[in-house]
Amino acid sequence: MEDLRTAPPPPICDADHVRGDAAGTAIVFYADFTCPRCALAHERLTQAGAHVAFRHMALRAKHERAVPVACAAEAAAAQGAFWPFADALYADQGRLDDPHLWQRARDLGLDVERFDTDRRDPLVAARVKRDTRAALAAGATTTPTLFAGKGPLSGVPHSDWLAQLGYDERVRIPKPR
Numbered sequence: 001m002e003d004l005r006t007a008p009p010p011p012i013c014d015a016d017h018v019r020g021d022a023a024g025t026a027i028v029f030y031a032d033f034t035c036p037r038c039a040l041a042h043e044r045l046t047q048a049g050a051h052v053a054f055r056h057m058a059l060r061a062k063h064e065r066a067v068p069v070a071c072a073a074e075a076a077a078a079q080g081a082f083w084p085f086a087d088a089l090y091a092d093q094g095r096l097d098d099p100h101l102w103q104r105a106r107d108l109g110l111d112v113e114r115f116d117t118d119r120r121d122p123l124v125a126a127r128v129k130r131d132t133r134a135a136l137a138a139g140a141t142t143t144p145t146l147f148a149g150k151g152p153l154s155g156v157p158h159s160d161w162l163a164q165l166g167y168d169e170r171v172r173i174p175k176p177r
Contacts, residue, residue, distance in 0.1 A: 015127075016053035017082045024051040025165040028147040030135040032056070033070060034063035039090040041144040041156045046087075048167040054086065056131035057143050065096045068119070070128040072101045075119035079110045 012018060012026055029052050031038035045052050058070035069089065076085035088104045105115040118124060139152045146153045148165050
């Protein structure tokens, strides 16, 4: 894993989905909802209470459902439920087909008809594509890729990396061998 203290991170903007302790070091998290390593990274960042800005890196070539699921997350975001929807997606990656997406929307109290219309909106697809292109331009080569302070970190964050960012008191994750 690379040291993140060599280049500035991509700036966080109003369009990003942000959560966590704003007093902590901001982490830009390029991820795909169909990626098991992204699910693990999501869990660790959430456990740490990290200040995270989520951006899509949905590559259809890696998984045929990557883009449709990313668009579904954006449709949930249009109703103020990006993070609960993202949490649900990462908690059950085996169920990413349309009926399961609709059920998640229902479970979160979303207007399912609006959700379905929004996820098919060309502007939503453009958002996902823009995020993915920005990820590649920033140097992301795999999912997950994280930026915090400097240069990209490809892979799942471990406790030493989180400790460098000031999140060591909240999570205890073994360092990979």
